[in-house]
Amino acid sequence: MNGIETLTTGFGFWNPIFWVAGFVIALIITWIIWRRGEATYNTSPSSTGPFLSGNAEPQPGEIHVPGGNLYWGFTQALERYYAVIKPLHTGNLADYMLWYMGITAIMLILVVMVP
Amino acid sequence: MTGMDLFANLPGLLLAVPLIFAFATPLIGRYLPRARDGWVLLGMVLTTVIGLLIASAVFTGGTVAYTFGVPDPSVTVPPDSGGIPVRIIFNIDAMSAFMVVIAVVTGLCVMLYSLSAASRSSGKDGYYTLFLLLVAGVLGMVCTGDLFNFFVFLEIASLAGAALVAFRVDKGIAIEAGLKYAMLSTIGGLFFLLGVALLFGQYNTLNIAFLAERMGTTGLTTPDAVALVLFVTALAMKCGAVPMHFWAPDAYAMAPAAVTAFLVVSSQASLYALFRICFSLYGQTLNTVLLGWFIIILGLLSMFIGVTMAILQKDVKRLMAYHAVSQTGYMLLGVGVGLAVLSSPLLLSNFGMMAMEGGIFHIMNHAFYKGLLFLTAGVIFYRCGTRNLNDLGGLGHSMKWTMLFFIIGALAIAGIPPFNGFASKLMIYESVFSFNPLLSIIAMVVSILTLASFVKVFHSIFMGPKRPEFADVTEAPLPMLFGMGVLSILVILFGIFPEQVVEVMVAPAASALADQAGYIGSVMGGA
């Protein structure tokens, strides 16, 4: 596997060409399976459209899930972490400067005290 | 003969060309407004050609040292100076050349994109002047071998960057971001200068190679250590490492998209300087394990806090800005591991070099895919007039190319094969795993969170039915698509042929960084 394209990482290797080839083969196999499916399937909207118990389909603007609602569960689960982290980003320039100078001061004390 | 002269003076031209074109732009804009776009594009193309020529010279022939103000620029130490390099020297080794390649390629793509992105705004003269100044500042930062000279270029890049961040006033919010960026950059710059002064007071020189040599003979004194702290914190702040990253989301989000794409490169020039100072200036004279761990911890904090803050964001550019903070963490992690094992040749050759190569490769990959992502965000803002993820939606129907470029960038940043982000992240994971498995696991978790947050962006911008308020949105203009197209081709090429890139550019850059004696020798002669 020591072709010119193989990226050796010291512990393994990574050959994108093979990966792409495998991906293409998988695509072809998928296509073949798809081809063997039912050819007479009806694709008209009457059989593929959404069926909402006979109710009218809502307007496109009404059914879009906006980005802010995604990952609600994730942020909810990490609520206590975010309660600490988010308020740190105060937007106050004085805090920004304090963080920078504070880190510098701590490092200076560490370096001068610990030889 | 003149051809040879021209070739020998390329490093000088690398600075002179963008500066001349920058300062002539207002003049051209005043008297020949129609020629301005062509003029600035010509300037950027010339800079790119010069940068690539220098890089190819360095990658084939080794370090190029260029002395300013002498008949023969390769003479770094004047014969009558008693072995002291008194002049300003550009010391372009493989690591610098690597950064030059990143800066000029990203700069060219961003310039192409700007030509149509800025077409509707006023004050284009100032915009292009500042942009070329920013390019010159970044190129100077990565090429110079002189500490004070570095400070000057750092300030040029900071001032031009801050003015560009505030360029679109945007009801004053962009000014707020520019003010924060300028203020912190200035303080950081002054502390950096204080460090330079501390070193100058002891060694009476500003040349990094000569300083390193003298420091190697005297050992690390307390003022040296104080100067190191001042350098490291100032540069870590400038490259946006948590917990000094607060300016980064503000500035990246409010700058015009093209500028943001290049501000990322400017931050990475600070990152380069951080590595240069740790490896080439201090190197073996200090306890690299401690400093390495400091950088690793900064990297871990950046990765994790950056990505978790990104998940919360509703503004697409602010979200990407937090990802820029997070990705910087990978570079800090990779190179920090290399620094931590620098004093042990066995560990260095076992996994240290690979970690450094991964971190350095990630700098280039990040510049390309993050530039691409910021440009797609800019296109969306250009066409729709909003960056709020809650208002956007259904753009996949009308902006198919933009969507494709976004997918490429998003998969690359999340480290999905076969894009370039995967190659560098794989190198980081595997080498860091043998240093400390926990670090590697955190890095992988951060990658998953990155993917999750880009799925969110993709869903909210492109998916869903066509929204009525964006019914008349059309595909981006051609120059914008071209700029994004070049970057995405690079992203794919670097993903499919990572080994060639690593062999030609990344591995020499990593060994140049680790080889302090070679750096000293390239200026002082006789390593």
Add this chain to the structure above:
Amino acid sequence: MIGNAPFFVAMLLIIIGITGMLTRYNLVRIIISLTILESGVNLFLVSLGYREGGIAPIFTGSPDGALMVMPTVQAMTLTNIVIGLATTALLLSFIMVLHRRYGTCDIREIRRLRG
């Protein structure tokens, strides 16, 4: 001892500058503190090059073997003064626009970018 006086003054200026930046909330005052910090750094640079009894480093017409002060730091200081001028001008113009748009110079109120 008296020879070190410039360094003490420089350190004092730097400390005054940092304290001012961290404790004041008016942007104009913060920038005044920034210039004080800058003066401190400049003074530190210039005093590094001073040699007691040294003359200006001009070789033309100088006595043989005369002790001269270091010219490098003077050039550095001059450069830093110019850079400081540019920075201060940029920051002050930012403050002017901010005051017009936000109606305040208090950094506790200039924080629309946060979180």
